[in-house]
Amino acid sequence: MDPKKPILYNYFRSSSSWRVRIALELKKIDYEYKPISLIKDGGEQYSEEFTKINPKQEVPALHIDGHLLLQSLPIIEYLDETRPNEHQLLPIDSVKRAKARMIAEIINSGMQPFQNLNVIKRVAAETQSEEKKMEWIKFYLTKGFKAVEEALQETSGKYCVGDQITIADLCLVPQVYSAKRFNIDLNEFPNVRRVNEQLEKIPEFIKAHAHRQIDTPKELQEN
Amino acid sequence: MDPKKPILYNYFRSSSSWRVRIALELKKIDYEYKPISLIKDGGEQYSEEFTKINPKQEVPALHIDGHLLLQSLPIIEYLDETRPNEHQLLPIDSVKRAKARMIAEIINSGMQPFQNLNVIKRVAAETQSEEKKMEWIKFYLTKGFKAVEEALQETSGKYCVGDQITIADLCLVPQVYSAKRFNIDLNEFPNVRRVNEQLEKIPEFIKAHAHRQIDTPKELQEN
Structure with missing residues (x-):
């Protein structure tokens, strides 16, 4: 296991998770997919285990470069700023x-x-x-x-x-x-x-x- | 009247309008304040006159540099990118x-x-x-x-x-x-x-x- 491989905590049908998945693909970032079911057991995002990782109990959460980032649009902006050589997600103008x-x-x-x-x-x-x-x-x-x-x-x-x-x-x-x-x-x-x-x-x-x-x-x- | 003076269509108590007002102040941008009451006559944002200016019938709307910009956070990002010499609204890191x-x-x-x-x-x-x-x-x-x-x-x-x-x-x-x-x-x-x-x-x-x-x-x- 590569300890530096980014981890995306997410749910297949969460639309904000999905936005981040597209960004990771376009940026050619290899990542570990950790499913957090928003339905199972009243929502796995509220589990003790996940709350330790993300006290805000929400997905998507991306662990990358030693930081846990939340909120899909800020995550996408971060990926675009730190990985400018792959597909740019914001126009130059x-x-x-x-x-x-x-x-x-x-x-x-x-x-x-x-x-x-x-x-x-x-x-x-x-x-x-x-x-x-x-x-x-x-x-x-x-x-x-x-x-x-x-x-x-x-x-x-x-x-x-x-x-x-x-x-x-x-x-x-x-x-x-x-x-x-x-x-x-x-x-x-x-x-x-x-x-x-x-x-x-x-x-x-x-x-x-x-x-x-x-x-x-x-x-x-x-x- | 300076035709190039930015115009902010906004409402005193709209919190997203207010965000943009703070940004304009911090960026030292002189602007024209056009009040659009969200209460009067069922909402002036739906008036024929304002709909011509902004078909999306919402405030804040900032007319600046020849463009009408909408949505407070994108407006703030725009101001920060185009006026980098005044107070920076996003950290460098x-x-x-x-x-x-x-x-x-x-x-x-x-x-x-x-x-x-x-x-x-x-x-x-x-x-x-x-x-x-x-x-x-x-x-x-x-x-x-x-x-x-x-x-x-x-x-x-x-x-x-x-x-x-x-x-x-x-x-x-x-x-x-x-x-x-x-x-x-x-x-x-x-x-x-x-x-x-x-x-x-x-x-x-x-x-x-x-x-x-x-x-x-x-x-x-x-x-």
Whole structure:
């Protein structure tokens, strides 16, 4: 075992874990995959063992260069700063960087929090209605995709921002997957669909896909 | 009128607007303050006039260098990259940058979305209970501050990350203000309180405060 090999604590279907997996693939970083089930036993992230590693009891958590890093977007920025020679995840131009980060944030702070497992459980419990829960998810995801679609009309080329794969693309693919899981109608968002289809063909994106991880349940496994 | 003077579309009490105001002060950028009330007439951000400027109908929106930038953290990163000679808002060291961004994200994606005006209105409507709404806010803010406090135990000096004012501090002060508004008990978070008290004394933070803006209602005005 290489003691310096980075360790990614993550869950196959966590969209923020998935973003980091794509970044690690694009940066050609060999890493150890430690599955932390967000479902098993009420959530393995709350276990005594994992709490010792990460008191914030969340994934993704990346142990790299002697540090435990949290929060997907800061992790991706860190990888881009410390491994600049592989695929750059932020454009060189500052305005384009701002646009890529903007799209990433629309997804990260404007969509993901509202489909978070614990949040939607709480919504279901408070409203005592699975239907209300689904309406909640649909409302926020549709609102978010509308904003992403408007952004892509201005910024997209082959990918979210021009023809370079950026931090925005790393957020888009897992978010579209979640949308499909929740039966969100994506017909109104042609740019979202077009860019997502391009991205899904890229080997690093294929390798990082939720359905191709060691903790993916058998019935979802794709090979 | 200087046509090149940046314009900040914002609202005195919007915490993400406030973050950008602090950044503009620290960067010594003279800007035009355009108030967009999130309350008046159901929200001026939805007006025809503002929708033409920003189809995403949200604040803050910063018009600068010929571009309209959205999302507070990407705006702050942009200001830091394009105005490196004034106060640096991200540390030079990549690990410290990751920690500063992590704290900013705990607040931006882990707390702010759950106290957002439209979100809490929806929670109140769905549960038909003001009490449930307040419980909701209290739950997410307390959870978030617990994570921030744990982070500060490791990273803080005089400020959130060592003795340098960073993007994390720009997020902390408006978040503590919101917590107080919602009567969140901060006694369990001594580092949050200590750092916030230090920050509140800084002239640029005083100038950017919600109670000192042109759209602050008279009864809240501090001078």
